[in-house]
Amino acid sequence: MNVAVVTVGDELLAGDTTNTNATWLCDELDARGVSVERVTVVPDRVADIARVVNEYRAEYDAVIVTGGLGPTHDDLTMKGVAAAFGRPVVEQEEALTWLTEHGGYTREDLATGTAHLPQGARVLHNEVGVAPGAVVDSVYVLPGVPSEMKGMFESVADEFSGVEKHVTVVEADEPESALLDRIEALQETFDVTVGSYPGEYVRVKISGPDPEVVEAAAGWLRDRVDPVEN
Template sequence: MNVAVVTVGDELLAGRTTDTNATWLCEQLADRGVTVERVTTVPDRVGDIARVVNEYRAAYDAVIVTGGLGPTHDDVTMDGVAAALGRPMTEHDDALAWLEDHGYSRDDLTTGTAELPAGGRALHNDVGVAPGVTLEGVYVLPGVPAEMKAMFERIESDFSGQPVYREVVVADEPESALLDRLTTLRKRYDVDVGSYPGDSVRITLESTDEETVVAAAAWLRDRVDRE
């Protein structure tokens, strides 16, 4: 299963808010064996949201969108997703009923709170107010991290893939000195290799076969200088 993550918000692009949602979602998806192919941030503009969502839903198994939910003037994510899917925005009976059951009367709610793309399944917000939605492989979640995480728990079973096993080897050598050994490693073992230099070099080995990645890590540890 492959997925794209789209985060929405002018404040993200301006650097005023750190995009922790994308990092958290990528971790959750990777743990479930799902491959994240794209992480994209777009501004609070209907056209940009619609264009990116439409492109990604054609290319990937699912698209997760976070941010820009609610009834205020700059919360335009639902409108963008509705445009991408060719659906009108309508008041969602299930979303409204759930909010009323949880203490919000119609008079309490700002106009538009329960409006979702027509035909979508409402994703109820256990931590906040604004509902999310899922429709045609697109999942729309809030931008507030606590709300996003709680809502993701409602849909996490929709995301699964083949488990990926991972080992990390730390080498106390320059990265350039390791190139020949990493080339040999790739030839001997069917693993994905990542190399991340710093004070030392972190080498990550990944495979869908646990025995292979364990053997590859053991082989490499015997051939690098370690602290």
């Protein structure tokens, strides 16, 4: 399964807010064997949201959009997603009923626009906050507040799956450039995916669908690098 993640918000592009939602989603999806092919940040503009969602829904199995939900002036994500499908946004009675019966609100408490979703969307109820999410075909629209986004993703997590990956990390006390020949030989010898991440020492991440092959590759590399002394 191939997925694109789209995060919406001027505050992300301005650097006012760290994009922790994208990192968390990528980690969760990767653990489920899902391949994240794109992570994109777009501003709070309907045209930009619609253009990116329309492009990605044609290219990937699913698109996850976070941020910009609610009734305030800059909450434009539902309008953008609706525009990508050529649909209007309409008030969803199911969302209103859930908020009054389970959310502890009266209809008078809720600002106009709180339950406006793309026409025909499947409602995703917000167990942590107020603004509901939605699923339109293969596009999943989640809140931007991290706690709300995580809770809502858990409600649909089983809809995301792929080939299980096994991961092992080998630490090497050598410069990354010095490891290039051994990493190349590793990839030629074993059917695995390899990533190297420099820092105080180099972490070589080895992953693949077969745990025995991954462990064999890790053992091969450990025998050929300078280990990190603890």
